[in-house]
Amino acid sequence: MALSRTEVESRVASVLEEALGVDADEITPEATLINDLGAESIDFLDISFQLEKAFEDECSPETPFKIEQGELFPENVLNDPELVEDGRLTDNGMALLKEKMPHVDFSDFESDRSVGKIPELFTVKTLVDFCERKLALCAA
Amino acid sequence: MWIDAITDFESGKRLVAVKNVSLSEDHIHDHFPAQGEKSAMPVMPNSLIVEGMAQTAGILVGSVNGFREKVVLAKITRAVIERDVLPGRTIRYDASLERMDSAGAATTGTIEMLDHSTGEATLIGRVELVFSHIDNNMSGMEFPEHNFVFSDNFRTILKSAGLESLCD
Structure with missing residues (x-):
């Protein structure tokens, strides 16, 4: 049976408590992983591993809950002049992020596109949405 | 090196x-030295115990790809x-x-202390670590081609254990 949204939120919260050493009451849907919860780049690898463990029993070995490198955030975007110009994402950069990150809501970000605001895209809700999408795919 | 074998x-x-x-x-004499009327209390520093686990787990991670990856300790998730x-253990x-x-690896590990006077082994700790394969992770940065992580000391330990073929 598919996990409820509440159960997915609960497991994601447990992972964040463990990986980032934060208290449960700090983990709200709107909290950003980097600015609010203090995540650093290497924490995303730890979080990926722990999410895989938290949800591995929900998927079969044929379609495992596996988070590939760059799946949470595509790599080398910020170093590519075709994707970033003057500190803002180009049309190509924006299109790439939307394609690679269907779990993210870009509606507030799109009008500004500032690279400095990318950390604000990673909220607890984003991560829960990401996990729900992956669970739906592995159950399909 | 902080492991012997x-x-x-x-x-x-x-x-x-x-x-x-x-x-x-030498290091154990500074941890902790005598101070005034307090006599010295030489114990193995916990930071070096964690380093010993990092080296143990790092060899395990490195061995998976024949020590071609540069495996670097990235995070102590829990220790x-x-x-x-004490000395003698x-x-x-x-x-x-x-x-x-x-991108990297996650390991778990237990630490036991063997007391040779009683023959007892006691569980004294647990450590969870995350390692990074730095060539695949540090976007935009380049590192020397040779694997500076697994130096001659690592190879000596592997050889002593009859595991030198892992480096081939």
Whole structure:
């Protein structure tokens, strides 16, 4: 049976408590992983591993809950002049992020596109949405 | 090096190493030296015990790809050490590979203290670590081509354990 949204939120919260050493009451849907919860780049690898463990029993070995490198955030975007110009994402950069990150809501970000605001895209809700999408795919 | 020998190895799963703690090691005299009327209290620093686990688990992670990846300790997710280790004891690190992909690996491990006067082994700690394969992770940065992580000392320990073929 598919996990409820509440159960997915609960497991994601447990992972964040463990990986980032934060208290449960700090983990709200709107909290950003980097600015609010203090995540650093290497924490995303730890979080990926722990999410895989938290949800591995929900998927079969044929379609495992596996988070590939760059799946949470595509790599080398910020170093590519075709994707970033003057500190803002180009049309190509924006299109790439939307394609690679269907779990993210870009509606507030799109009008500004500032690279400095990318950390604000990673909220607890984003991560829960990401996990729900992956669970739906592995159950399909 | 903060391990002396590898005693068990299951490829891609588990690696066990030991470290003999000796009063002849310089660092132990500074941890903690005598102060005034307080006599010296030489114990193995916990930070170095964690480093011993990192080396044990790091060899396990590195062995998976024949030590071609530059495996660097990226994060101590959890480290609990509940007892002091005095000179004359042996520390046994038992590291297991939890997860691994192109970006890095996560390991768990237990630490035991062997007391040679009683023959007892006591569980004294647990350590969870995350390692990064730095060539695949540090976007935009370049590192030397040769693998500076697994130096001659690592190879000597592998050779002593009859595991030099892992480096081929």
